Amino acid sequence: MSVGFIMMCHTALDRAAQVARHWAESGAPVVIHVDSQVSAPDYARLTRAVADLDTISFSPRFRCGWGTWSLVAASQAAAEQMLARHAEVRHVYLASGSCLSLRPVAELVDYLDARPWTDFIESVTTADVGWTVGGLDTERFTLRFPFSWKTQRRLFDRYTALQRRVGFRRRIPEGLVPHLGSQWWCLTRQTLSAILTDPDRPTYDRYFQKVWIPDESYFQTLVRLYATNIESRSLTLSKFDFQGKPHIFYDDHLQLLRRSDCFVARKIWPRADRLYQTFLRPSPSEEPRAEPNPAKIDRLFSKAVERRTKGRPGLYMQSRFPQKDRENGKTSAPYSVFQGFSDLFENFEGWLSKAVGARVHGHLFGPEGAEFTGGEQVFNGGLISNPVLRDYNPRAFLTNVIWNSRGERQCFMYGPRDTQKINWLMATDPNAQISVITGAWAVPLFRANENFATIRREAARLQKIEVDQLVILRSMYVKARVRIWTMADFIDNPMEPLQTIIDEISPRATRRLTEAPKMMDLSGFGQFLQNLKNQGMQPRLMGDFPTGDDPRPSTTRRGRPYLVK
Incomplete structure (x- = not known):
């Protein structure tokens, strides 16, 4: 044989x-x-x-x-x-x-x-497997396609649309059930002879001459009439991408x-x-004979298709720039955003860097420019601190900071004084960990030596910005891990929220915090808030501060009740 x-x-x-x-x-x-x-x-x-x-x-x-x-x-x-x-x-x-x-x-x-007696030919019905690429599966058998899709595209599309509009349908020859499959087959002599010598072959040929891509359906359909044993697979390894190209x-x-x-x-x-x-x-193969099994490499092709269509998480390329909200991850790695912490604590960046061993930046989106760690002017990937270039596309700036430093956790400070164009990006990014102390922006104003009328206007502006930001962070579309404390609640017990944040950044570290970073002197801060009220500005984000010199709540406050059995 x-x-x-x-x-x-x-x-x-x-x-x-x-x-x-x-x-x-x-x-x-x-x-x-x-x-x-x-x-x-x-x-x-x-x-x-x-x-x-x-x-x-x-x-x-x-x-x-x-x-x-x-x-x-x-x-x-x-x-x-x-x-x-x-x-x-x-x-x-x-x-x-x-x-x-x-x-x-x-x-x-x-x-x-x-x-x-086995015929090896991929042969599946359009109703069972919808693997066709191009939008025509059943219609390729019920409409006429006299024009080439490659060279007469306009005629092809117009004639197809016309047939759909008038409701035209071809009659499939009696006894035929249309099948599709790869055009690379291996048929027995008996089956192939029966197809080529069938008395009804002229009828079948006339019908398939107007079928779209008949080389994927002619033998695949007729083999069902004559074959005694069909294995619906090809012995030829051929792989196709997501566009149907080999x-x-x-x-x-x-x-x-x-x-x-x-x-x-x-x-x-x-x-x-x-x-x-x-x-x-010319020498014969010495490898053991095995059953053809292209499925062994399907996983690699699936990964290749995924990489081709989705790209790498958090990587934006000119040749594959995704549509909004259809990215394969907004950023490439987890990162942490701290709002209000650098206002409330002295040298918070240095303390956090020692506590978690991560790269801690200042205000990357500050009005004077990006405050990279260590006061650097140029960061990984050639990113510079210039605020004009940064604010031209702040979204790209943040994603590049994360991508260029992947493998190392990035932390940075944020606040209502900074560029606000990235609020939605961070809020909808599952990689983001956002911790907010509301109203802490008032601490620098409290310590500033400025005309109080100027301070009041600035306080009103910053409060409005933070209110709008909090609306975003509390929306139903948020995917980031967000924690929000009022300033009064945070300074009442700072160790617990700080420990929670540290544990999330470094989950493998079992060391407990023994001391918090040094807090700013807030003596008289309650009176400062009262003065803002007296001047017509209503501070709403700081929480309940006493008007005395001590910003902490009264020590006469009763502790939490416990039930003892």
Whole structure:
């Protein structure tokens, strides 16, 4: 028993000649179809390259176009020639000129000998599997498609829309159930002969001539009428991306192709010298024979498709800039935002850096410029502190800070004095940890030596900004981890919230905080708030402060009740 190969060629004819010679010298007859659009000199070079092999012949040439009937007609003519000239052939294998044999022909022959009545062709109904890419599955069988989708796109779209508008539907020939699948099949002589000699073949051919992409449905449908045993899979390894375009294999895919255990692979890059040299070597393979299993490498292709469509989390590229709220992660790593802490505590940045071992910046979005840690003017990735450049695209500035320093936790200060254009970005970012002490912006005003009327106007402005920010942080769309304390509640017991924040930043650290950072002197702060009220400004975010010199609540306050049994 033997297998014969049909090769559909239109480019890289020198590589097609190499593969055809490999198969022929291994005892398998080959029929080659060359697209009639190939120039005469190129065709002549191909015929001369294999002229010394009697088992290689050339079928009548057709002018083939993508997704047109000509591809089916060419394969029909080549199959008829194969069956007529080579009576010893029991299976016919359809391949392309860009295919490459991955395993010795002897292994394929033995594999088919063990399955003499099995047809290997992917054949699924459109109702069962919706894997088609392009928007036409059932309609490709019920509408007419006389125009080429590749070269006559406008006519194709208009004629399709017209048929939909008038409600036109073609009658499917009686007894046929449309099926789809890969055009690269391996059929038994009995099944292929029955398809080619069927008395109803003219009817079927006329019908499929106006089906869209008939090379993916003609044999896939008719094989259901005659085959006794169908395995709905192809012995050829072919992978497609999310747009329906075939993946191309290069030299660095050598081990990947070996792992698949498939007999043939497409589409091979014509300049992949290492692949052709490795798989077309004359010595027989010493590797153990295995069942073809392209699923072994499906995981890698799935990852490649995901990387191609979604990119890496938090990475924004010019060639793949995502639409708003459709990013693969707004940022690339967790980070922490502290609002009000640097106003309430002295040298809070230094204390936090020692406590968590992270990179702690000042106000990255401060009005005077980005306050990078250590007073640096240039940060990772060439980011500079200039406020004009930063505020041109503050969203990109933040995402670049996180991306350029991934692997190291970033912390920075924030407040109502800073640029507010990134509030929604941070609030909807699952990587963000936002801790807010409301009203702490008033501490610098309390310590400022300014005209009180000026202080009152600034306090009113900052309070309005923080109120608007709190509306965002409390909205239903927030995905960040947000913690909000009033200033009065925080200074009443600062250790508990600080310990919670530290534990979240460094979850593996079991050390408990023994001391809090040094707090600003708030003696007289309650009176300062009362003066703001007296001047007509109502402070609403600081909490309940006494009007005396001590900002802490009275010590006569009763503790929490406990139930003792």
